[in-house]
Amino acid sequence: MRPIIIVGSGMAGYTLAREFRKLNKEQSLIMITTDDASNYAKPTLSNALVGNKAPEQIALGDAEKMRNQLDMTILTETWVKAIDAEKHQIELETNGQLSTLDYEKLVLAVGANPIRLAISGDGADDIFVVNNLNDYKAFRDHLDRRQEKRVLILGAGLIGCEFANDLKNTNHDVTVVDLAPRPLGRLLPEHTAIAFQENLEQAGIQFALGTTVDKVVKIKQQGADIDYEVTLSNGQRFVVDVVLSAIGLQPNINLAKSSKIHTSRGIIANSLMETNQPDIYAVGDCAEVQGTLLPYVMPIMQQARALAKTLNGESTHVHYPAMPVAVKTPAAPLTVLPAPTDVEVNWETEEFDDGMLAKAIDQEGTLRGFVLLGATAGKQRLSLAKLVPDLIPAQSS
Template sequence: MEKDMQPIIIIGSGMAGYTLAREFRKLNTEQELVMICADDAVNYAKPTLSNALVGKKAPEQIGLGDAEKMSTQLNMRIEKETWVKSIDAEKHELTLEKDGQPSTQGYSKLILAVGANPIRLAIAGDGSDDIHVVNSLIDYRAFRETLDNCSTGECGNKRVVILGAGLIGCEFANDLQNTGHQVTVIDLAPQPLGRLLPNHVAQAFKDNLEQSGIKFALGTTVEKVSKSERGYIVSLASGQSLLADVVLSAIGLQPNIALAKATEINTSRGVITNTLLETSQADIFAIGDCAEVNGTLLPFVMPIMQQARALAKTLSGQTTTVHYPAMPVAVKTPAAPLTVLPAPIDVDVTWENEEFEDGMLSKATDAEGATAGKQRLTLTKLVPDLIPASV
């Protein structure tokens, strides 16, 4: 079959993959579209996982549609629980495996929406294999099952130790603390949200979370997690030991670049693309948490939306570059409400601070006086675009 008569294929059923499919279908209802994924292809919004307890959502209530529903809704063939073993970029062909059986599938355009994998520390102890990560609804189901067992008294008084005081770690800490759990957050950094906030804002953020009951052990790391009759003993490099019923790791994500590298697609931290989201191989694109666009990795919701809209147009014949305006990140920590626009890491900035009755505003300016980052949505128009709109 001619290449152009083959389907457009999306590898991955996360937010990036489904958002792209939805945006594409708004523009083209007839082109054959196929999604291939190794999981069950349930559509859900990953950001809802870190505050589902407060929202009283059970794991089975988080999904927005299973593979069958999404296939009908988007007029798309979904191959779930199917592994892409290799990509032949020259032939425009995939080698697949499902239930141990190999097959091949041609494509006209291929989109890598393969996401990112949780970073796992090398931690000693016979309890290290029991450390939870939550990077998917499947992970979350396992995590909640452990928490439910704790709530029945099997695990004492529901002590949760979280590794990582970044965005996800702090959101989970707030959600757990507000639903009857005792939470301690551990991080090697001296402050929470160290990559997003200046020291003075991070300190105020930490103070507010501590007032809700969350404890922090900062400037140290976990050396060992051991099983005990009382749950787990978490031994820190500082010499401190903590008792836990559940240990959750939220120390960050690494873009999934293995398939791209095997296909000789250029990679760095992520899968390298230009502003058209094209990789170094013809007719192969990347989107979402795996995509490093013009040297920038942005594993947040708003960049995914911008990417999906632009790529959908390109796939429909309207060549469109992705545009990154200022994109605020709302941190879901009601105990310490925060909206942040991160300052670029390679720019020297000066922070200006204003105190209000209901909080604070911190504004970063560079040497030329341009606003680089802040904690209020109302200032987004002052911030230069990360990737300007094409002219």
């Protein structure tokens, strides 16, 4: 029998392989990845500093360990150049050499790429992004060589705020820049965003909001070090050691689009994780499941468990229960369950000494989302989640 091929070695790819192997020890599995196939949890990157984890300690296993653990072939530093859905065949490139592989089922777990803004100045190419372990190694290597450790973060979303808290907790001088008027503007209603921002500011994190980075210019210092002068569109200027961009991700859809696989914001998949092409599936940050993109850990787990069963012959629809997101900002402990964007809600807020609980209530009086700020409110996470309707209901196959 031809193999099941998984394209991508991120959390989605490895979780799927692990879940499938629980069900089927015999089926041939091949994983194809453009990197070295290190297995690690990407969410750990944004709090590795305070956990005193060196980049070398983050990976849970290298390609050889994962080959043995999951009894599968892993092709590293290999690119999938084309998919022939009719022939059930892919074209690969390794070290400049082209080859083909036939597949029984093909899973695209190709993740998402960082969004990059057009920024002027001779220092723009030195802006770091952290989307994988190799990115993080380069970022930490640069950071560890600097003495003053002044960091400017572009993006006050979830990842930007997590990195800001981690860096501040390890004695870095941190400024966060965002075009939005408040941090986590897409996840939080204004009154909770204000409280969240105030907590982070009390911890020493600075914000420059309602503006963006216009120019990054190198300033040569004595010795080997280079500082960067960052000019914002509102005229503010900062001199820093490093600039980190964390303004968000875009699903990687280029391979799918070139293969006549339907895409929108992500690779379009139904509740069986199927694309429009036979025996081709999408999973993880690249997958837009029934119109929903959720680049978080719990949705990936739900997708992988369901798809593993489907690949093993037991058609299983993915189920999205209420899945709150825990934001790793100890200075402002936060759990968020965003309300659906197409539902009109009113916010009901209860304040505590250490934070607040805000509930999103729809017109029928049903709880559709919530924000828990602080340790006291956080204790209600599980009980509240049970009251929220499923985003994608469970269904029988």
